[in-house]
Amino acid sequence: MTEAAPVLIAGEWSPSSASESFEAVDPATGRRLGTYPVSPADEVEAALRAGADAYRLLTDVDPSLIAAFLDGYADRIDGALDDLAATAAAETALAVAPRLREAEIPRTSDQLRQAARAAAARSWVEPVLSPSAGIASYLAPIPGVVCVFGPNNFPFAFNGISGGDFAAAVATGHPVIAKANPGHPGTTRVLASLAADAADAAGLPPAMVQMIYRTSHADGARMVADPRVAASAYTGSRSAGLALKASADVAGRPIYLEMSSVNPVVVLPGALAESGDRIVLDLASSLLLGSGQFCTSPGLIFLLRSADGDQFLEALTAAVSATPAGTLLGSGVMDGLIGARERWSAAGAVVVGSGPPGPGRFSYPNTVMRVDAATFLDHPEELQSEAFGNLSLAVVAAGIEELEKCMASLEGNLTATIYASADGSDDSAYRQVAPPLRQHVGRLLNDKVPTGVAVVPAMNHGGPFPATGHPGFTAVGIPASLRRFAMLQCFDNVPDHRLPPELQAANPLGLVRRVDERLTNEPVTWQPGAG
């Protein structure tokens, strides 16, 4: 298969031995953009072998090299800004500006630089010392290579070779095998080239970053279960995520998944009265952002039945319908929306309003549907099935008790939002709906749209199953996101000179450490008979 793009394995761009391939397609025009290989099992095996070798070379690597790589890679991304934006725009139909050039790419390089600082400062290792017992522990990399599967909707910030999972895995000292998303293989190829160049410049092993475009489902499942893999990270559809999870779980290998989220929004009556117009504009813009193809897109809107509520829903539908429909990432997203509308309709939802289809090859009319809360409570599964894209569902409750029941029936989500009035008139309702809602989501917002995931230490881009695989971890927010690739290593009666510097009595790195009950950067003294 000479015409297919090469893969990056063991430090070399080599032609794939694939017998199957796929085409990258411009979703706006349907134009073919290139042919990419579906890597067969022997190519996956070669990447795993090289990744395992690279991990061995990385053991005890100076974190400053890791930081230099991440910083150098960020610089290279910024330097290639226009090219990257243009390549990704052609593959995804996402806007060059402001979306890609002003928002997503700068966010991506900033995230890589934050990860560089975390690696250099060891801010993720959480040292704990119990000097009287002669015991110390800290977080160290889970041994092995990390596999990262990127999603279709963020060609940079969540890309397997440049996004948050990649940054976290590298910052904890891991080589990465990135699986490109078939929606933007060309973008991923350019990124891989920049990454490999930066790794080389930093003096890291050639297999520090490897990239393949696609595998069979069976080979992907085998990869995440392989003993040479430290852990895997996946962002994408629930069905593919659950298949990978099942395989990794049986093998006892950690896998972190971000799978699906409908991001419920509750608009309380006081907020409707106080600032309904503003909320309409905010919500309409949020739920159409990237044609609704955000992990945190507000897909499920809860209201109390009232004249105000009906008016709000009409205004929201009008705003949504009046906005030109964007181009979707691909045919799969369009099929997903058609399926979601059918499922929701079968469960009793009706279309409130819908705009015209857009000009793109893959486009779906901006649509708002509606269902009453009693029906929602009768069909919680169907009506919470994700419609990834520009289709939203409003749920209208007869009263606050019914609304509260809806909150309790929610699946795990990344986010939820409550709009409440500033004058206190919603406070009692807030106290009723917030606690059950809080339990089902990773991030609770007030009076603000959930799209836009700030890359700050306090961020949580995670949530209860099935939004992710474990509610204790986050994919965004440094240093917390790094913890996913770490194992707890404890040293008992190990002489001080054999301890890693993070745990030595003199605290040569000047870290803040937990010394029994206290957080301090002071040195410690091992008790007699210990260490």
Add this chain to the structure above:
Amino acid sequence: MTEAAPVLIAGEWSPSSASESFEAVDPATGRRLGTYPVSPADEVEAALRAGADAYRLLTDVDPSLIAAFLDGYADRIDGALDDLAATAAAETALAVAPRLREAEIPRTSDQLRQAARAAAARSWVEPVLSPSAGIASYLAPIPGVVCVFGPNNFPFAFNGISGGDFAAAVATGHPVIAKANPGHPGTTRVLASLAADAADAAGLPPAMVQMIYRTSHADGARMVADPRVAASAYTGSRSAGLALKASADVAGRPIYLEMSSVNPVVVLPGALAESGDRIVLDLASSLLLGSGQFCTSPGLIFLLRSADGDQFLEALTAAVSATPAGTLLGSGVMDGLIGARERWSAAGAVVVGSGPPGPGRFSYPNTVMRVDAATFLDHPEELQSEAFGNLSLAVVAAGIEELEKCMASLEGNLTATIYASADGSDDSAYRQVAPPLRQHVGRLLNDKVPTGVAVVPAMNHGGPFPATGHPGFTAVGIPASLRRFAMLQCFDNVPDHRLPPELQAANPLGLVRRVDERLTNEPVTWQPGAG
């Protein structure tokens, strides 16, 4: 089934509706000690329902009540010290003194008190604030009831209703359903009674602690997958653990498992020469502690082939054989040892020496077997299969490279130990074997036996699969062990007065918090437009 012991469900001791039962047996004499029910599905359902109700009542409970419960329970355990030790000794054949009365029971009440302090001080919640973004996050309980399955070998310190998992689950604000180990149901019954009394005295909900003795495997698997369950914790055999894990994994519910560990020990040549006699005594005593029925019992001993090594092995075998064989916890442990010896023999190991059987009804002769490292490398799976009890395997390597290969072939373990000389003659060998060994274990010891798990913050009682289910968590060591039952909750643009006190700007609890890059107990100011 009127004669079977009652179960503790929803705050009441009620007769079980069981149609099946089992007998508690004194392993020293075979004497029957009581009849206990195998709870059917409807009893498990009743416990789950009551546990879910109790969790709702615990939402926003003042942590001082949780602390009062744990402290009060610890006091009650200390107050019943002699009775508890006698009851457990009859059921397990473990010595009243020093094992139960002077070591395990005080350790258990100390652990409950440490958990009480962690609950009151919120030392586990890890607040993170990003004031410029108006975002804050912390760890909060995963909603629901926690199921704890206790092992046979520690009737107190790991008991489902008094051990480390129980303490951690309660300290994070969870009601617990404890599944007693069938090896000591009477002890567990007494503990449950003390726990329920303490919970009642602290004003906690009646279903704060519930206890059943046994379920069918299918009902146990359904329980850990139930949506009302926050998470589960299990300590025991690998086969039962993996069955529970499979069920919980499919449902996306966290489960923490401590399953098996052979705890490799490496004795380097310089250490042999320098202090072989002391190491013989230390190791013999450690591997026979509790008749070898410790999770951290050193079951696999690596040596280099030499005259010194042969002499060491002879001396170790002599010491082990000369020690009277203890009584095992039950027939299952004895069958396990018979099976392990067969598996090891079939793979090429031979018996070096063996003492006489002990007087107990269930007893196995103290035995040391031996195999060369080449054979070990040919049969890594069979020769690493756990022999839970007083049977150990010595692996003799031809040289340091072969020893290093053995290290790399190890499965995940809780601990590993390296004995190295103080004069520096082993330093080069240490540097060769320690790194591969380090990656496979949770706790690395030097010159010290692994039995004895100090309950201190820096402890790690965890390790890579299959020792546990995830290498990032520990079952012992507070506050780290509490993290297992926590979810990450993030608040974005939520007004300060609606935040939990842990995250409020003024820091009313005086906690040390991460404020972006800094750990501080100072108040913060939300930036304009945030919170």
